[in-house]
Amino acid sequence: MTNKTRVATASLAGCFGCHMSILDIDERIIQLADLVEFDRTPITDIKEVGECDVGIIEGGVCNADNVEVLKEFRRNCKILVSLGACSINGGIPAMRNQYTLKQCLEESYLHGIGVEDAQIPSDPEIPLLLNKLHPIHEVVWVDYFLPGCPPPADTIWTFLEELLSGKPIEFAYRQIRYD
Template identity: 45%
Template sequence: MAKVRVATTWLECCSGCHMSILDLDEKLVDLLSKIEFDASPITDIKEFGEVDVGIVEGSVGNEEQLEVLKKIREKAKILIALGDCACFGGIPAMRNFFNKDEVLKRVYIETESTVNPSKVIPSLDVPKIFPSVKSIDQFVKVDVYIPGCPPDPRAIEYAIKELLEGKIPVLPPELLSYE
């Protein structure tokens, strides 16, 4: 049987959910007999190939992230939103309670650790920032949600195993986590 091809990517996030994938530890070795990683921060392959499963960590807060999200949606048969940022908006969505310009000013000019005497807010060579951060399902269709900050490795394992058996997983309360 051909191995299931999996691509993963991260958008506006902290990469903690990918750490949670690695946190599967020795179970990851078992899984690797059934799945194969395509483009992923773990394999460092940059371009998505045709895959069975796409895993997205992080929310969408700028143009580039939206482009990457659309690409992986195109290439993946099943798309998994991994972690609170992808499912709900997460920590990055905290900025939705402030004005975009307020946020940029705070980050690039006012933070205590910033040295920016000419008070420049980057605008060239960087992706355009959106007025608010949104979960990925507000842009593309999502098939499976695994919330958590980060998700419990057991939830990731449960979801992948269900998918390998041809089912769309719905997590039980014990494996759900919004924190």
């Protein structure tokens, strides 16, 4: 074990764009690797989240598995960060909240264009969808919000740098975007 800050990340109902943006910090990722130890993330491919200092969540909560992962993150992470439009307000996936779940499933699997062998998937391995998609702060307490679709790499870097060095979290005007 090292004294490095342990960081875990997960993508729930997101597109992994925010994770791509984390990688977009380019060579600074080497600097980051000196400062932090990655726990569960899509980069390490660790499946369970351990005790961590910082948990970063991309995407909203759309199914039972998302709820479980999110609560596990909250239990294990001292600081939880809501990263990107979808985890903050549901984003594009929340546009389904205008319709009932039944309407969404029927449109996708029964009546959609080009659907063959029409049937709504019911394999028990598939996590059950929630009636509505929720931003993560409606399920667990969130400590920090970083908006953007995705948040620019520079914004993520500024945040991590300030957080890890104990400085106040502050951003330049151009670093904060909702789109």
